[in-house]
Amino acid sequence: MVSETKLIVRYVETDRMGVTHHSNYLVWYEQARTELTKKLGTSYGELEEMGFLSPVLSVHTEYLRPCTYDDEIVVKCCLTKATYSQMEFSYQVYKNGESTPINRGSSRHAWVDKETFRPISIKRKAPQLYELLCNAVEQIEE
Amino acid sequence: MVSETKLIVRYVETDRMGVTHHSNYLVWYEQARTELTKKLGTSYGELEEMGFLSPVLSVHTEYLRPCTYDDEIVVKCCLTKATYSQMEFSYQVYKNGESTPINRGSSRHAWVDKETFRPISIKRKAPQLYELLCNAVEQIEE
Amino acid sequence: MVSETKLIVRYVETDRMGVTHHSNYLVWYEQARTELTKKLGTSYGELEEMGFLSPVLSVHTEYLRPCTYDDEIVVKCCLTKATYSQMEFSYQVYKNGESTPINRGSSRHAWVDKETFRPISIKRKAPQLYELLCNAVEQIEE
Amino acid sequence: MVSETKLIVRYVETDRMGVTHHSNYLVWYEQARTELTKKLGTSYGELEEMGFLSPVLSVHTEYLRPCTYDDEIVVKCCLTKATYSQMEFSYQVYKNGESTPINRGSSRHAWVDKETFRPISIKRKAPQLYELLCNAVEQIEE
Numbered sequence: 001m002v003s004e005t006k007l008i009v010r011y012v013e014t015d016r017m018g019v020t021h022h023s024n025y026l027v028w029y030e031q032a033r034t035e036l037t038k039k040l041g042t043s044y045g046e047l048e049e050m051g052f053l054s055p056v057l058s059v060h061t062e063y064l065r066p067c068t069y070d071d072e073i074v075v076k077c078c079l080t081k082a083t084y085s086q087m088e089f090s091y092q093v094y095k096n097g098e099s100t101p102i103n104r105g106s107s108r109h110a111w112v113d114k115e116t117f118r119p120i121s122i123k124r125k126a127p128q129l130y131e132l133l134c135n136a137v138e139q140i141e142e
Numbered sequence: 143m144v145s146e147t148k149l150i151v152r153y154v155e156t157d158r159m160g161v162t163h164h165s166n167y168l169v170w171y172e173q174a175r176t177e178l179t180k181k182l183g184t185s186y187g188e189l190e191e192m193g194f195l196s197p198v199l200s201v202h203t204e205y206l207r208p209c210t211y212d213d214e215i216v217v218k219c220c221l222t223k224a225t226y227s228q229m230e231f232s233y234q235v236y237k238n239g240e241s242t243p244i245n246r247g248s249s250r251h252a253w254v255d256k257e258t259f260r261p262i263s264i265k266r267k268a269p270q271l272y273e274l275l276c277n278a279v280e281q282i283e284e
Numbered sequence: 285m286v287s288e289t290k291l292i293v294r295y296v297e298t299d300r301m302g303v304t305h306h307s308n309y310l311v312w313y314e315q316a317r318t319e320l321t322k323k324l325g326t327s328y329g330e331l332e333e334m335g336f337l338s339p340v341l342s343v344h345t346e347y348l349r350p351c352t353y354d355d356e357i358v359v360k361c362c363l364t365k366a367t368y369s370q371m372e373f374s375y376q377v378y379k380n381g382e383s384t385p386i387n388r389g390s391s392r393h394a395w396v397d398k399e400t401f402r403p404i405s406i407k408r409k410a411p412q413l414y415e416l417l418c419n420a421v422e423q424i425e426e
Numbered sequence: 427m428v429s430e431t432k433l434i435v436r437y438v439e440t441d442r443m444g445v446t447h448h449s450n451y452l453v454w455y456e457q458a459r460t461e462l463t464k465k466l467g468t469s470y471g472e473l474e475e476m477g478f479l480s481p482v483l484s485v486h487t488e489y490l491r492p493c494t495y496d497d498e499i500v501v502k503c504c505l506t507k508a509t510y511s512q513m514e515f516s517y518q519v520y521k522n523g524e525s526t527p528i529n530r531g532s533s534r535h536a537w538v539d540k541e542t543f544r545p546i547s548i549k550r551k552a553p554q555l556y557e558l559l560c561n562a563v564e565q566i567e568e
Contacts, residue, residue: 008315008318010311010314010315010318011157011158011163011314011318011328012157012163012165012311012314014157014158015153015154015156015157015158016153016156016157016158016159016160016161016210016211017158017479017481018158019158019481021153021154022452022481022482022485023154023449023450023452023453023456024449026448026449026452027294027296027449030294030295030296030449031292031294034292034294034295034354043354044295044353044354045353045354053443055443055445055448055489055492056448056489057488057489058486058487058488058489059448059485059486059487060484060485060486061484061485062483062484063481063482063483063484066481066543068158069158069328069329070318070327070328070329117492150457150460152453152456152457152460153456153460153470154453154456159337159339161339164310164339164340164343165307165308165310165311165314166307168306168307168310169307169436169438172307172436172437172438173434173436176434176436176437176496185496186437186495186496187495187496195301197301197303197306197347197350198306198347199346199347200344200345200346200347201306201343201344201345202342202343202344202345203342203343204341204342205339205340205341205342208339208401211470211471212460212469212470212471259350295441295442295447296441296447296449298441298442299437299438299440299441299442300437300440300441300442300443300444300445300494300495301442302442303442305437305438307438352442353442
């Protein structure tokens with residue numbers, strides 16, 4: 001399953017180099033995960049209410065070409081790995097209508113308890129969610 | 143009591159106009175409140191632990207002159223009003239070494255319960271804090 | 285003319301109070317101006333290419349009720365004043381489907397030359413744009 | 427040469443998970459590069475005035491432990507590679523007084539012309555700067 005999130009670059013997201021500041025891509029990745037989670041039939045807000053958080057463990061991101069204010073952006077996102085304790089996502093960012101990405105990246109996330117921040121097994125705590133995630137995993141060739 | 147907070151404009155805080163994006167001044171105001179609260183002998187983190195929050199009710203801000211990346215900034219902040227249920231702060235933002243502000247503003251805050259978000263009387267809940275605040279209020283001519 | 289901008293609260297826009305951080309409303313106002321400008325048949329990017337900038341002179345904003353992650357938000361925006369040298373906008377922010385705003389505000393903007401940052405008369409420099417703006421002004425009862 | 431940048435976590439930098447949002451570490455890395463550049467006897471603003479930009483090509487970041495509002499943070503930063511056309515930096519983020527990092531990362535940057543965004547040889551364009559950079563490179567064991 002691949003989600004496509006559309007957004008328009010905000011003025012505040014540019015810097016005095018004239019282009020989008022590189023930190024915003026991590027925010028766009030997050031927005032893409034929100035949308036992918038909904039496409040899976042749940043939502044991150046719901047997962048929080050169930051008592052789970054999935055904090056970021058690592059991010060890798062490559063900036064291929066710049067974009068700037070008012071550009072229409074599409075973020076493609078998919079889950080590339082789902083284990084008892086972790087998830088991995090992959091991202092490709094496009095200017096709308098283009099076929100080569102301007103940015104690509106990946107992130108790794110833990111499953112932790114909302115109160116204690118301790119690692120949990122999502123398979124044990126929420127077997128249906130775990131199955132949902134496993135079925136959504138895409139095989140990506142690097 | 144007036145606090146002085148020093149900061150250096152971050153690259154991310156600029157936009158493609160070449161200057162600091164106007165939304166950042168609200169963040170700097172908040173940083174100034176953090177420092178004023180410490181100067182009062184407490185801290186906002188401590189107040190949260192005591193079960194209080196002081197969400198923003200309103201902000202007014204005037205942009206007089208721009209600033210940009212790597213500029214050294216001083217934010218002067220004082221409490222201008224403290225009642226049972228609210229606080230008001232005043233801000234003046236300077237480029238380091240200058241005597242006329244580049245920005246000035248004010249903000250109004252409520253006292254609410256951390257769990258319920260309902261208004262509380264800080265005088266009743268934390269009389270010592272209330273006295274501290276009343277003593278710190280500065281008379282400002284507009 | 286009134287524009288309606290839809291957005292979904294991003295996780296990064298929340299703070300540890302559990303709600304949207306107050307500085308983000310200024311960013312949403314800006315996004316709303318972008319959309320209003322397009323509805324007028326032009327765009328802020330185009331205005332910049334013509335050599336004009338409209339930096340913010342002042343903002344007033346009132347926080348009536350909180351919102352949080354994944355809430356669907358509608359920002360209504362209109363131009364309330366257009367002179368040779370300045371513009372004023374008014375904003376009302378709603379949770380989708382609700383009829384009472386969670387936030388309202390206003391902002392005042394100058395017209396300046398892109399290179400010199402000096403004030404310009406938009407009526408003289410771009411009479412068609414000026415007329416467009418004058419016709420778009422809404423009468424708002426406070 | 428290793429720079430140490432001190433900062434205090436801002437309220438706006440937290441999210442409703444209660445901890446610092448992961449995108450802010452990229453902003454802190456940038457602040458650390460600003461300080462390292464000054465320690466080298468120049469500044470990024472100066473480099474921009476000379477006609478150079480060093481946009482980010484890639485970032486890798488690992489989140490080891492969380493931090494939150496008002497925590498005192500130290501970002502250690504050093505240059506790990508300097509070639510004609512690129513730079514690589516390494517970062518370690520600590521809570522003040524602790525010896526094990528809460529985050530570590532690296533970033534790769536290009537040298538480009540400010541007007542054209544085309545790659546340049548910093549050795550040819552600014553040989554003294556290039557020498558300065560080469561002398562500042564630290565050998566890091568991974």
